[in-house]
Amino acid sequence: QLTHDEQPGIEIDAQLRLIYIGDLVKTIWYLIENKIADNEFRITPTAEARVTEILALLQSFRTQYFEKGIIPDLTDPFEKNLFNTFVCYIDHESYFPFKLKMNSDERGTFVETVKLGSGGQVSFSTTRPGVTRGNHFHTRKAERFAVIKGKALIQLRRVGTDKVISFELDGDEPSYVDMPVWHTHNITNTGNEDLYTIFWINELYDPADPDTFFEQV
Template identity: 30%
Template sequence: MIAIKTVLVTGAAGFIGRNLTGALAALENVEILRFDTGNTKEELRDMAGAADSIFHQAGVDCSQDPEEYDMGNRRLTEDLVAYLREAGRKTPLLFSSSTEAELDHPYGWSKRDAEAAVLRYDQDVGAPVFVYRLPSVFGKWCLPNHNSFVATFCHNIANGLPITISDPGVTLNFVHVDDVVGEFIGQLEGKFGPDLPVAVLMSKQRWTPYSVYPVYPLKLGQLADLLYYFKAGRENLTIPNVGDEFTWKLYCTYLSYLPEHRFSYPLRAKVSASGSSTEFIRTPDRGQVSVYALKPGTTMGNHWHYSRCEKLLAVSGRGVVRLRKVHGDKVLAYFVSGENPEVVDIPPGFVHHMQNLGDTDLVMVPWANKPLDPSKPDTIFLEV
C-alpha cells in the first residue's frame, strides 16, 4: 500500500491556493492540510510538524499599510520555518515569491525578506527549498480589483463596467495559473525536466530562483483589446484563435468572470416553410458552424458553391443528402440519421440538398470552410 503524503498549503483560500488544492485533491494518496487567515499560529505549528511537503502560498499582496506586508510576508514565513526547525524535520518547502521582490518598495522588501528566511532554512537544516519568483499570474478564481490586471479587466468587461489603463503601451509578463500549479505539483512528484531551471544556493548573497514557463509578454492595451473581442463574440458569433496558447487561456479566464445569470445567450434563427437555420459560430480562419432543423417531408438546399465546402452531420431524425456535379447527371445519395452519426463532405462544384425522410425534425449540424458573406454569398441555386 502506498503511504499517504501529507501536504500543507498555506494561503489555501487564495487565488493560487484554491487552484493548487483543487489539483492536489485529484491526486491519489495525498492528504491536504489547509492554512489560511482563519487559522491560528498554533494550528500552523501543528500543520508544519505533520506535513511531508509544504506549498507556502500565504502572503499579503495588496495593502496600503507597509506593516501588513511585513507581517503577512516576512514574519509569517519566519514563523513557518521556525516551526519546521522545532519539528526537527527536513521538510521540502516551495515558496511563491514575486518578481516584485526585485524592486524597492514595501511589498518587494517583504518578499525578499521572506525569500531570505526560506533560504536560511535550507542552509540551517539542508531541506529542499524551491523559491519561485512569479510574474503576473492569471486564471480562474482570482479576485478582481485586488492585485491582478487580468482579473480586474475580465470582471469589468464581462459585467459592462469601464476599465482604466494609464499606459496601454506598458508590457507585463504573464503566466497562467494552470502552468503554475502543474510546475508545483511536478516538484512534489519529483519530476525535474531537463529544460527547467534549478534553484541553487550559490552563497548567502547569490542564488537562482525558479521560474514557471511559458511566460507571455503582452501590452496592457493588447490585453484589453483581446478581452473586448471576446465580449463582442456573443453578438457576432466569433470565437478567438484557440490555436494560440495565450489566447485560449485568456479566453477561458474571461469566461470564468461572466455573471452567473449570463452564461447563456440567444441566437437568431432564420425560419422558413421547410424549417430553420441558426448560425452558431463563425471565425475568419476556421469556418462557420450552424444548426439546421428540417420539418418532415421537406427539403433544404438545392444550390452549389464555387469555392465553399461543407461538412454535414445528422444529430437527430432521418434523412438523405443528395449531391450532383454541376455539369453531370449522376446523383449520389447518402442516407443519414442521428442514430448512426456520419459526416458527409460537400465539395465545391456539387449541387446538394438535404431531405427529411422521417416523421420528426431532421436536425443537421453543418460546418462551412468560411463564413457566409452576404455581399459575396458564393451560393448558386440549382435543383439536384
C-alpha cells in the same frame, strides 16, 4: 471591467512577463512531486506583452464574443489562456443561458449555434417530412451535413454533368456527408418525423459574399 460594461484605463504601458495560472500550478505540483526543496526556483514566463496589447486583445474578445457571438481564434496558446480567463469574469448567472435566434418557415427551423473566429460555423436544423433543403453549390466553401435524427436522402451532382450521387442516412446510425465545391447538393427528409441535421461550413456567412449559387440537383 470589459465583461461588466466598464472601460478600463491604462496608467503605465509596461512590458509584462506573464505565466498562466494553470502553468504555474503544474510547476508547483512538479516541485512537490519531485521533492525539490531549493530556496529559490525561477519560473520561465510563458508569454510577454505590453499592457496595450493585452487590452486590445480583451477588447477584441468583447466585440467578438458579446456583440457578434463569435468564439475567437484560440490557436495561439496565450490568446487561448487569456480568453479562458476573460470568460471566467462573465457574470454567468445573468448572462446565461444565451438565447439563439431561431429561423422558422414551412420547411422547419434553422439555428446558428456556433461561430468561430478561426473560420466557420455550426448550425442545427429541423426539416419536416418530405421537405428538401439546398439545391445550391459553393465555389470555395467546405460543408458537412450530419444527420442526427430521422431519415434523409442527400444528393450531389457536379455542375455541368448529369450524374447524381445519392446517400441514404439514418439518425439511428448518425453519419455525415461532405459537400465538394462545384457540386450542387440537397437534403430531403424521407422519414415520417422531423429530421435533425447539424451543418458545418468553414466560413462565417457573409450576405455580401455568400458564395451560394442555386441549381437543382
